[in-house]
Amino acid sequence: MTAVSPPRIPPRPPERRRPPRIRWNSWNLLLLVPLLCLLTPLYNRIEPQLFGMPFFYWSQLVAILLGVAATALVYIMTKDDYVVTDRPDRLNVDILDEGAHR
Amino acid sequence: MTLKLTEFIVFSVFFGAVTIMGFVASRWKSGATMDHLDEWGLGGRRFGSWVTWFLIGGDIYTAYTFIAVPALMFSAGAMGFFAMPYTIIIYPLVFLPLLRLWSVSRVHGYVTPADFVRGRYGSPTLALLVALTGIVATMPYIALQLVGLEAVLRTMGFNQAGLLGHAPLFLAFVILAIYTYQSGLRAPALIAFVKDTLIYLVIFVAVLYLPIKLGGWDSIFGAADAKFQQTDSRTDGLLLNVNSQLQYATLALGSALALFLYPHALTGVLAARSRATIKRNMSALPLYSLLLGLLALLGFCAIAAGVRPLQNAATGRTDSSTIIPVLFDQQFPDWFAGLAFAAIGIGALVPAAIMSIAAANLWTRNVYKEYLRREATPEQEAKQAKIASLVVKFGALVFIVGIDPVYAIDLQLIGGVMILQTLPAVAISLYTRWFHRQALIVGWFAGMGYGLWMLYQIPNPAAEREHFGGSAFPLGDVSLLGVWEPFAGSTVTIYAGFVALLVNLVVAGLTTMLLRAVRVFNGVDATDRADYFADDGDAKLREIAPAYAD
Numbered sequence: 076m077t078a079v080s081p082p083r084i085p086p087r088p089p090e091r092r093r094p095p096r097i098r099w100n101s102w103n104l105l106l107l108v109p110l111l112c113l114l115t116p117l118y119n120r121i122e123p124q125l126f127g128m129p130f131f132y133w134s135q136l137v138a139i140l141l142g143v144a145a146t147a148l149v150y151i152m153t154k155d156d157y158v159v160t161d162r163p164d165r166l167n168v169d170i171l172d173e174g175a176h177r
Numbered sequence: 178m179t180l181k182l183t184e185f186i187v188f189s190v191f192f193g194a195v196t197i198m199g200f201v202a203s204r205w206k207s208g209a210t211m212d213h214l215d216e217w218g219l220g221g222r223r224f225g226s227w228v229t230w231f232l233i234g235g236d237i238y239t240a241y242t243f244i245a246v247p248a249l250m251f252s253a254g255a256m257g258f259f260a261m262p263y264t265i266i267i268y269p270l271v272f273l274p275l276l277r278l279w280s281v282s283r284v285h286g287y288v289t290p291a292d293f294v295r296g297r298y299g300s301p302t303l304a305l306l307v308a309l310t311g312i313v314a315t316m317p318y319i320a321l322q323l324v325g326l327e328a329v330l331r332t333m334g335f336n337q338a339g340l341l342g343h344a345p346l347f348l349a350f351v352i353l354a355i356y357t358y359q360s361g362l363r364a365p366a367l368i369a370f371v372k373d374t375l376i377y378l379v380i381f382v383a384v385l386y387l388p389i390k391l392g393g394w395d396s397i398f399g400a401a402d403a404k405f406q407q408t409d410s411r412t413d414g415l416l417l418n419v420n421s422q423l424q425y426a427t428l429a430l431g432s433a434l435a436l437f438l439y440p441h442a443l444t445g446v447l448a449a450r451s452r453a454t455i456k457r458n459m460s461a462l463p464l465y466s467l468l469l470g471l472l473a474l475l476g477f478c479a480i481a482a483g484v485r486p487l488q489n490a491a492t493g494r495t496d497s498s499t500i501i502p503v504l505f506d507q508q509f510p511d512w513f514a515g516l517a518f519a520a521i522g523i524g525a526l527v528p529a530a531i532m533s534i535a536a537a538n539l540w541t542r543n544v545y546k547e548y549l550r551r552e553a554t555p556e557q558e559a560k561q562a563k564i565a566s567l568v569v570k571f572g573a574l575v576f577i578v579g580i581d582p583v584y585a586i587d588l589q590l591i592g593g594v595m596i597l598q599t600l601p602a603v604a605i606s607l608y609t610r611w612f613h614r615q616a617l618i619v620g621w622f623a624g625m626g627y628g629l630w631m632l633y634q635i636p637n638p639a640a641e642r643e644h645f646g647g648s649a650f651p652l653g654d655v656s657l658l659g660v661w662e663p664f665a666g667s668t669v670t671i672y673a674g675f676v677a678l679l680v681n682l683v684v685a686g687l688t689t690m691l692l693r694a695v696r697v698f699n700g701v702d703a704t705d706r707a708d709y710f711a712d713d714g715d716a717k718l719r720e721i722a723p724a725y726a727d
Contacts, residue, residue, distance in 0.1 A: 096706055097608065106269040112262040113430055115422040119255075121415065127395025131416055135261040136470045139463050142265040146272055147460040 102152040109142045180334035181506070187515025188333065188522060191375070192349070195368045195523050199356030202363040212556040213722035214288050217361035217563065218538045219448045222283070222721050226457045228366055232531075233445040233458060234465045235369030237436060240325030240525035241318075243376070243472055245586075248497045250476025251484075254405050254413045256421060258473055262429035264466035268459040271437045275459075276452050277607045277709040278443070284708040286719040289535075290443050290603045291543040297606050298614040299700035301547050306621055307599045308543035311440040312569075314596040315536045317588030318439070319529050319573040323350070324498055324586070326525040327577070329518040331487060332502035343578045349522070350529075354570045357530045358563050362448060365530040372527050375520035377468060379505075383478075383517075384471045387508060391481045397474075400481035412649075420669050424649045427672035435597045435674065438604065440535035441528065451713035472501075479504045529570070537565035555722070587645045594628040594648070594674035598681050607709070614700050616688035624681025631673040648673050 111117065112135070121129040203211060208221045215222055224232060242260070249257030278293065287293045291311065295304035327346050335345045356364050388394050398415065405413045412418065417425050436442055449455050484504050489496035505517040541562040546553050553561070602617045612620075634654065637646025649670035656662040692699075711717055 098710065103273060106272055109266050109269045112265050113426040115417055115425055119417050119422065124395070127393050127398060129398060129415055131255060132258065132398075132474065135258060135265070136467065138261070138265050139466050139470070142268055142466070143460055143463045145269045146456075146463075149269075149272065150456040150460055 100153050102149050105145045105149055108145050109138070112138050112141070181511060181514075183511035184333050184506070184515035184518060187512050188329075188519045191371070191516075191519035192522060195371050195526065196352050196356065198367050198371065199353070199360060199364040202356070202367040203360035205363050205367055207363070208722055210722060211361070212559045214538060214541065214555065214558050214562060215286070215722040217559050218288055218534055218541075219444065220362035220366055222448055223450050224366065224448045224454070225450050226454050226461075229445065229449045229454050229458050230461050231369040231373050232362075232366045232448065233442070234462055235365065235372050235524070235527040236445045236531045237442055237528075238376075238465045238469060238524075239318075239322055239528040240521050241321040241589075242469065243521055243524060244325045244328055244498045244501055245321075246469060246473045247476035247479065248500045250473050251479050251500050252413070252497060253410075254401065254415055255417050256412065256425060257476060258470075259425050259429045259432075260473060261466070261470050262426070263432045264469060265463070266429065267433040267436055268462055270433055272456070272459045274604055274607050275437060275446050275455055278603075279446060279449060279452060279455055280711040281607070281704050281708045282447050283713075283718050284711045284715075285704065286723070288447065289440060289539045289542050290438070290599070291539060294602050294606065295543065295547075296703040297610065298617075299703065300614045301543075303602055303614050303618055304543050305547065306618060307602055308539040310595050310599050310621075311438075311539050312536045314592035315440055315532050316569065316573060316576070317592050318441070319532045319536075319569065320576045321586065321589050322525040322529040322532075323573060323577045326522050328496065328498040329502050329521050331489065331496070332499055332506050333515075333518060336487065336489070346577070347574065349526070350570060350574050353526050353530060354533075354567050357533060357566055357570075361563075362444065362531065362534055365527045365534075366448075368523060368530075369527045372520065372523040375516065376524060379513075379517045379520045380468050380472050380475075382513070383475060383505070383509075387475065387478045387482075390508065391478060397477050397481040401477040404480050421649070422669075423652070424670040424672055427675040428648065431597060431672045431675040431678070432593065434600055434604075434678070435593050438596045438599050440539055441532040444531055444535040444538065453712075475501060475504060482508060529573075533566040533569045533573075534562075536569045537562040540565045540569075590648050591629070591632055591645065594632060594677055595625060597674045597678050598624040598628065600678060601682060601685050610699070610702060611689065612685055613689040613692040613697065615697065616685045616692055619688045620681040620685025623684035624677045627680045628673055628677030631676065635673070650676065 118131055118134045120131065123130055125133045206221060206223065208216045208223075211217055246257055246260045251257075278290070281287070281296075282293060285292075285296055287296065289308065289311070291304040291308035294307050295301060298304075323346060326349060327343075330345050331342075336342065388397060391397055402415050405415065412421055437446070446455060449458075479500050482504060484500055484507065486495050486497050487499040487503060488494070489499075502518060502521070505514045509517070541558050545561050545565075546558060550557070598621050601612055601620055605612065606617075631650045631654075632648070633644050635646045635648070635650060636643045650673040651667065652664040652669045652671050653662070653667040655664055655671075655676060708717075
């Protein structure tokens with residue numbers, strides 16, 4: 076029995092390595108928090124009132140801040156996603172200089 | 178009827194100003210050519226954070242929203258406030274998927290969501306389904322903008338019967354059609370600045386002034402409570418009742434999932450310059466939600482102020498969409514009411530323009546280019562889209578003039594359920610190609626069929642109609658082909674679109690497993706993993722408005 080060498084699969088060159096399907100970042104989980112707004116029993120009540128407004132109404136107006144906070148935090152905390160490590164860094168000056176962006 | 182002159186003059190001044198802006202817009206930040214969909218249909222794909230904020234805000238918080246949400250509060254109470262959870266959860270929900278869609282579209286030059294589906298699965302048929310769903314769902318949405326505009330015109334005194342009653346609307350729309358034809362997406366983007374500034378001004382003044390005038394929020398809510406106590410209906414009230422809580426939550430969730438599947442909402446996103454532009458907007462757009470919430474409360478102010486909706490002279494019925502215009506007409510000086518009407522009227526033009534552009538893009542890219550003229554050049558595409566935008570607008574106009582506006586509202590309701598059926602093909606495909614392309618088609622038909630069947634079953638006793646009377650479906654009537662009723666006897670209601678989406682997903686999932694088991698070819702994926710993270714400045718991005726498209 077002759078020794079059959081196993082078919083050799085050439086290793087992929089590192090620069091052609093496939094990027095991940097998703098980029099996991101735990102901060103993104105914050106985006107799930109506003110879904111609490113769907114739990115109607117939490118706020119389907121009259122008391123406590125604010126400026127004569129039942130809780131049902133003012134609490135949902137306040138909850139807008141929840142959505143803003145979630146998206147703003149994720150935006151700020153995932154900004155460094157711009158750093159590219161697995162391929163040449165071709166970021167332009169506008170992106171690196173976030174504030175001057177227009 | 179008499180024309181309210183002061184209101185009309187203020188309205189006309191603003192309307193005239195935005196008309197001029199609409200025509201000048203073609204030269205605003207213009208690229209090398211206007212004869213390309215990247216330019217005409219997406220404004221050059223270079224809109225920054227501010228323009229995008231005004232554009233998307235002006236696009237999804239439409240005149241109809243500003244009229245219908247308070248009208249729903251006026252008639253049903255708490256249920257109308259679903260717009261709050263809806264617009265709170267939407268931005269966190271779409272934050273990540275929209276970034277992926279923007280990147281992949283920017284790399285491949287996709288103009289529509291159907292373009293993406295075409296590239297992802299190599300299936301023109303699936304893309305056609307997505308495109309047709311988008312067009313059909315958008316048409317009644319445009320018609321509803323006309324309902325909003327007409328509510329304002331009728332309140333100002335143009336409340337005649339027959340064709341004469343529609344004449345001002347006709348004129349306004351012809352002007353809109355011409356400058357959209359010429360300037361493309363830049364026209365609504367520029368006009369949105371005026372529209373939104375006016376809306377913010379008007380609403381914040383109204384919300385500060387009206388409660389003082391009407392004796393404070395407690396007396397306003399007291400008046401609303403008294404009104405709901407008097408009615409026989411058990412679905413209205415200051416709070417949600419036991420049966421409508423699930424409907425409230427699923428309607429909010431379903432609407433949130435549906436909104437950015439609408440082609441016009443995606444058009445605003447794809448026109449953005451970079452991922453950071455979109456991210457910033459996801460945090461900044463909720464300011465519009467606050468506006469909408471406050472506006473919704475004006476529905477209760479209208480109850481406290483004893484507003485009675487106008488009788489529409491064209492249909493002979495009470496037109497509940499006139500509640501907010503009548504409230505402004507009664508409670509404010511004429512010049513301020515004119516300002517408010519201008520805000521609502523222009524608020525109808527912006528989304529109507531974007532919607533017609535989005536529908537025209539779908540037609541051009543996924544029907545005309547795909548099936549009618551494969552070798553079309555970018556110039557021919559742009560020409561085709563411009564003409565399609567005219568056809569779409571006049572279709573909506575004929576619709577409103579020829580048919581009772583009530584049907585536009587029904588169709589909009591149906592449209593929401595329909596557009597939701599493209600979620601697996603468009604949104605889920607951004608993350609995975611697990612679903613088989615043919616299974617997605619089968620799932621689409623299942624969800625669509627089941628959704629329409631449910632909507633057909635829903636009566637509206639108040640309007641004395643047996644079918645298409647709303648979107649709240651009794652859970653007890655959910656059945657599996659009439660054989661199995663899992664929740665028999667339950668009176669809890671749920672949003673029909675949500676159930677239809679679940680049916681769609683289950684059918685698509687089962688069919689996928691079957692097709693995978695027998696190894697049916699699942700098309701070629703033209704996209705690469707890295708495409709979904711590409712950003713402004715990357716070398717792999719496609720040139721904007723290249724001389725020839727592939």
